[in-house]
Amino acid sequence: MSLSESLEFQNVQSSVTGARIKWFIACSVEDVPENGGACVKYGEEQIAVYNFTRRGEWFATQNLCPHKQQMVLSRGMIGSHGEHCEPKVACPFHKKTFSLLTGDCLNSDDCESIKTYPVKVKEGKVYIGVGIETI
Amino acid sequence: METTKPTVVVIGNGMVGYKFCEKLVAKSKDFNVIVFGEESRIAYDRVHLSEYFSGKTADDLSLSSSDWYKENGITLYLGDPVQEINRTAKTVHSLHGMAIQYDYLVLATGSSAFVPNIPGVEKDGVFVYRTIEDLELIQSYAGKAKRGAVIGGGLLGLEAAKALLDLGIPETHVVEFAPRLMPRQIDDVGSKMLQYKLSQLGLQIHLNKNTSSIEGNGKIEALQFADDSKLHVDMLVISAGIRPRDELARLSGLEVGSRGGILVNEKLQTSDASIFAIGECALYNNMIYGLVAPGYDMAEVVAANICGGSKSFTGFDMSTKLKLIGVDVASFGDPFISEPECRSVIFEDTHKGTYKRINITQDGKHLLGGILIGDASAYNMLLQTVNNKIVLPPDPEDLILGSRGGAASEGAGVMNLPDDALICSCEAVSKGAICAAVTEQNACTIDQMKKCTKAGTGCGGCVPMVKDLIAGTMKSQGLYVKNVICEHFDYSRQELFDLIKINGIKTYDETLNLYGKGDGCEVCKPAVASIMASLWNDMILKQDTIQDSNDRYLANIQKGGTYSVVPRIAGGEITPEKLIALGEVAKKYGLYTKITGGQRIDMFGAHVSDLPKIWEELIAAGFESGHAYGKSLRTVKSCVGSTWCRFGLHDSVSFAIEIEERYRGVRAPHKLKGGVSGCIRECAEAQGKDFGIIATEKGWNLYVCGNGGSKPQHAQLLAADVDKETCIKYLDRFLIFYIKTADPLTRTATWLNKMEGGMSYLKNVIVNNSLGIGAQLEAEMQYLVETYKCEWKEVVETPELRKRFNHFVNAPVEKDPTVKFESMRAQIKAVEW
Ligand code: SRM
Ligand SMILES: Cc1cc2nc3c(=O)[nH]c(=O)nc-3n(C[C@H](O)[C@H](O)[C@H](O)COP(=O)(O)OP(=O)(O)OC[C@H]3O[C@@H](n4cnc5c(N)ncnc54)[C@H](O)[C@@H]3O)c2cc1C
Numbered sequence A: 001m002s003l004s005e006s007l008e009f010q011n012v013q014s015s016v017t018g019a020r021i022k023w024f025i026a027c028s029v030e031d032v033p034e035n036g037g038a039c040v041k042y043g044e045e046q047i048a049v050y051n052f053t054r055r056g057e058w059f060a061t062q063n064l065c066p067h068k069q070q071m072v073l074s075r076g077m078i079g080s081h082g083e084h085c086e087p088k089v090a091c092p093f094h095k096k097t098f099s100l101l102t103g104d105c106l107n108s109d110d111c112e113s114i115k116t117y118p119v120k121v122k123e124g125k126v127y128i129g130v131g132i133e134t135i
Numbered sequence B: 001m002e003t004t005k006p007t008v009v010v011i012g013n014g015m016v017g018y019k020f021c022e023k024l025v026a027k028s029k030d031f032n033v034i035v036f037g038e039e040s041r042i043a044y045d046r047v048h049l050s051e052y053f054s055g056k057t058a059d060d061l062s063l064s065s066s067d068w069y070k071e072n073g074i075t076l077y078l079g080d081p082v083q084e085i086n087r088t089a090k091t092v093h094s095l096h097g098m099a100i101q102y103d104y105l106v107l108a109t110g111s112s113a114f115v116p117n118i119p120g121v122e123k124d125g126v127f128v129y130r131t132i133e134d135l136e137l138i139q140s141y142a143g144k145a146k147r148g149a150v151i152g153g154g155l156l157g158l159e160a161a162k163a164l165l166d167l168g169i170p171e172t173h174v175v176e177f178a179p180r181l182m183p184r185q186i187d188d189v190g191s192k193m194l195q196y197k198l199s200q201l202g203l204q205i206h207l208n209k210n211t212s213s214i215e216g217n218g219k220i221e222a223l224q225f226a227d228d229s230k231l232h233v234d235m236l237v238i239s240a241g242i243r244p245r246d247e248l249a250r251l252s253g254l255e256v257g258s259r260g261g262i263l264v265n266e267k268l269q270t271s272d273a274s275i276f277a278i279g280e281c282a283l284y285n286n287m288i289y290g291l292v293a294p295g296y297d298m299a300e301v302v303a304a305n306i307c308g309g310s311k312s313f314t315g316f317d318m319s320t321k322l323k324l325i326g327v328d329v330a331s332f333g334d335p336f337i338s339e340p341e342c343r344s345v346i347f348e349d350t351h352k353g354t355y356k357r358i359n360i361t362q363d364g365k366h367l368l369g370g371i372l373i374g375d376a377s378a379y380n381m382l383l384q385t386v387n388n389k390i391v392l393p394p395d396p397e398d399l400i401l402g403s404r405g406g407a408a409s410e411g412a413g414v415m416n417l418p419d420d421a422l423i424c425s426c427e428a429v430s431k432g433a434i435c436a437a438v439t440e441q442n443a444c445t446i447d448q449m450k451k452c453t454k455a456g457t458g459c460g461g462c463v464p465m466v467k468d469l470i471a472g473t474m475k476s477q478g479l480y481v482k483n484v485i486c487e488h489f490d491y492s493r494q495e496l497f498d499l500i501k502i503n504g505i506k507t508y509d510e511t512l513n514l515y516g517k518g519d520g521c522e523v524c525k526p527a528v529a530s531i532m533a534s535l536w537n538d539m540i541l542k543q544d545t546i547q548d549s550n551d552r553y554l555a556n557i558q559k560g561g562t563y564s565v566v567p568r569i570a571g572g573e574i575t576p577e578k579l580i581a582l583g584e585v586a587k588k589y590g591l592y593t594k595i596t597g598g599q600r601i602d603m604f605g606a607h608v609s610d611l612p613k614i615w616e617e618l619i620a621a622g623f624e625s626g627h628a629y630g631k632s633l634r635t636v637k638s639c640v641g642s643t644w645c646r647f648g649l650h651d652s653v654s655f656a657i658e659i660e661e662r663y664r665g666v667r668a669p670h671k672l673k674g675g676v677s678g679c680i681r682e683c684a685e686a687q688g689k690d691f692g693i694i695a696t697e698k699g700w701n702l703y704v705c706g707n708g709g710s711k712p713q714h715a716q717l718l719a720a721d722v723d724k725e726t727c728i729k730y731l732d733r734f735l736i737f738y739i740k741t742a743d744p745l746t747r748t749a750t751w752l753n754k755m756e757g758g759m760s761y762l763k764n765v766i767v768n769n770s771l772g773i774g775a776q777l778e779a780e781m782q783y784l785v786e787t788y789k790c791e792w793k794e795v796v797e798t799p800e801l802r803k804r805f806n807h808f809v810n811a812p813v814e815k816d817p818t819v820k821f822e823s824m825r826a827q828i829k830a831v832e833w
């Protein structure tokens, strides 16, 4: 996919709030390995998007690991934590793990949380929610 | 029947008001509960308010949900403050005109930020730090601010200052009236140490500063101090203390303290027996308790008493730990008491920035209090020691220095606490309750414990102690702690290895479906990957996302996110042509080069997208992967041996190369290293390796299970004076036996140390073939040797695999723009973190 194509926006109205999530076409489904992550460029931002095939779910977080400020979370391993199977990603550097739902660090009290983004998949394309627009 | 239920009205839906509801409905359903909240949000966690800036949403901070109130039959009016209490008619009247009759009235109105009467406080850019709305305002203003200040160097002020830093305000100041920081919690020396630590974080601290006015035209521009100095700032947060919200109580004629706060007795009754006050608005014994734990305790007392109990509030320990990220500060018991009432033991390390003080009774028996700066790991234990009047050991300094040489472990200390020791003060959970949850409800993980007892769900400070208690109790129960891989597999590595082998399982997903639960994790995925590689030797990247990061990218990730490239230089032998080729590749891709400790050359600083190109050139020059990234054979170090060395007995270089090529690419529970020396002078340090071979007059001596690393260990003799073929046969058996039976990430030395029977057992299995598996082990190794392929060659030749080596999937040509290098001695170097 070309860069210009991927930077185009799709606006979809949220039925719940009346506000619209600003969706951005990140990549194609097959760009992200099964049960793994890939990094997407969104303007100056780097977003890690995860294809959690086992759960049939997609997640997205910031790509920066807050522990030592490394741009690597997309290269981390994903998995689940605890009885409720909270989906998580482990940073490849020092194995801090973060919830893919809340962004909270799951194995350290003094590590910051990471940002999470909504993701949806439509017709083979992966969309990441990058903000809210009010109408 | 509704009407016959007595009505409890709660004013205030803050932390304590909510906790009161929770406790009341847990005890009895026989009340009609109505709550008025002034804020428009359902009660949220004010203690962790600052996390709003690090990405937590208002929802994350919420303590419950509107469904919870519904399910429990509680009527909740939000955004509707009570404006009047008619004590004669026993009614409350709200802003929006609700009038409700009560039988019991609970005031949980909390407090507001105290704003001193400084001229100019009304200017734009001046904020307080108490509610989510305050934080929203601060956040939106901070974008334009370059210099921020906080008035108040107490617990909250420092937290607010750290928040300003985190919001990206380049210059943040803390202004404190007193001569030291956190004047209510720590002493002068502690304050100096804290000041030093905070300045490292980037905060500028001004003590002894009395702000006389806030200057600026409409919006704040500077702080003017009484000593005539001035500080230019464009934003200010005032955190000068709290003021109890007693205005409604005052208006209703309830007694209040001369400096604010609703007067209550030990039943938390106000001067009107059917009205109670709890939390930060209540004044008990001349004291406002500005912490959440005493508020929860008050909620318990009132809830219990309304239900017919007779509990009393008798004050609360005000020990605190600052939850500032990056600096440990704690104070407990009586931090200030000094000679002659007590003896103080003080430890100070200006280099590390730690200060620890404990105050001990003159007879040395009891701990009275203390201060910890820079390292508060002992806080929980010390707090328990004070609160439970535990008799001190003969060397009380061990409490802050750690026992030196003694055998007492920290875990044992926790188990020695009395049963009624309060472990989680937020939720008032005792040691007894935690241990009982382990023995009776089988709560063996911290998550289960949180569910069973709520311990650790408040500020979280007690979690390490709760963990120690769980482990200690399990041990004392003789509970078998099975050596399982992780929460997703109830099997040891060896069990899983056998299951995968016997059933011929080829993928991780299948393994998880058959033998595991959940979705796997960073522990079991690489462990299973390693087992499958050792068994089937399939191309590693067939299942790339279960590999540890280094294996997934076939290179070692380095500081900053670039990779290192280590081609195999078997036995350390290399031709001049190949040396030149390495130099050319390194020059072309701007890589740092270094000779490693393993007799080969490492090239650092490669962008992920350059890796396939680099390897394409290296492979063309005759190199192959060095597997520096894998838990696999690294190097077989050689000495020059009989070809050049005047002492050499045999050709150690040739043997080293033969062995390195035999075992290259073999995946194991941990990395493997070997060495071959040409004589007993041992220039190849073979006895420091997982396997080491030393030439003798009659043949070769084979040593195994040596280790460098942090706990070096010499290898032990497995076989003496054997010929090459026998040596390789034993090595084959030894390596496969290790691969099959070791725990994940266990080097051969540790594996042997844990083995029952030790070296004599190992010798029996390998040399005497006592288990009769010798031939099978050899065959399994032979399979791995024959199926070896250079992974990098496969990647370079396969376009789909090459595609995975990009930083951005949607911009494959672009490199990670955050990668930065510095220069050093004419080469590059990763920037510091
Ligand atoms: C490059 C090198 C240092 C150097 O510049 O010389 C090195 C670098 C690393 N070593 Fe090492 N070790 C290097 C020789 C050694 C040696 C010396 C040797 O092999 O003779 C030892 C002691 C011998 C031993 O292993 O018993 C050594 C003991 C360790 C250990 C401790 C292992 C242990 O059993 O305790 C680790 C940590 C680990 O593996 O868990 C480690 C880990 C590492 C890691 C992988 C750390 C990491 O995870 O990033 C480093 C990665 C380097 C990279 O990205 O390429 N490295 N490391 C050496 C590479 C040798 C090679 O050519 O492959
Ligand atoms: C940033 C920050 C960090 C903190 N960190 C810690 C910490 O680490 N440890 C610790 O123990 N404590 C900490 N605290 C203190 C802790 O948050 C308070 O002790 C606790 O919130 C007190 O609970 P409360 O219910 O008494 O008061 P609040 O939580 O303030 O709740 C009172 C509620 O009553 C409402 N109200 C007032 N008047 C009326 C009325 N007339 N009608 C209806 N509603 C009314 C208010 O709007 C408010 O929502 C911190 C506080 C802040 C602000």
Ligand code: SF4
Residues within 6 Å of the ligand: B639, B640, B641, B642, B645, B646, B647, B648, B649, B652, B677, B678, B679, B680, B681, B682, B683, B684
């Ligand atoms: S080990 Fe022996 S053969 Fe090798 S260099 Fe040293 S002395 Fe020479």
Ligand code: FES
Residues within 6 Å of the ligand: A065, A066, A067, A068, A069, A070, A091, A092, A093, A094, A095, A096
């Ligand atoms: S950089 Fe991510 S865990 Fe350290």
